Amino acid sequence: MYYVYILQSRTDDSHYIGATEDLKERLKDHKWHNVKTTKFKNPKLVWYCVFLDKKKAYDFEKYLKSGSGFAFRNKHLI
Numbered sequence: 001m002y003y004v005y006i007l008q009s010r011t012d013d014s015h016y017i018g019a020t021e022d023l024k025e026r027l028k029d030h031k032w033h034n035v036k037t038t039k040f041k042n043p044k045l046v047w048y049c050v051f052l053d054k055k056k057a058y059d060f061e062k063y064l065k066s067g068s069g070f071a072f073r074n075k076h077l078i
Contacts, residue, residue: 001021001050001051001052002019002020002021002050002051002052002053002054002056002057002058003019003020003021003023003026003048003049003050003051003057004017004018004019004048004049004051004057004060004061004064005017005018005019005020005023005026005027005045005047005048005049006045006046006047006048006064006073006077006078007030007038007043007044007045007046008043008044008046008078009038009041009042009043010041010042010043010044011040011041011042012041014041015046015073015078016030016037016038016041016043017061017064017065017073018061019057019058019060019061021054023048027045030043046078047077047078064077
């Protein structure tokens, strides 16, 4: 299974969108500051979705990072 997820920073209210095959391990990476983009933001998981297909998961991650995906995310997911 593949996961697309959204983290919210506890320090500046920004969001991080990612995709992974192992959500628990990836969240540990974020928690223990092993991810450069969230290193000092103390992120919390606010949303995730499961995909059976890797390409669909990564395509949806890319969409959420686009302009229309940004609007969709803010209106429907967070």
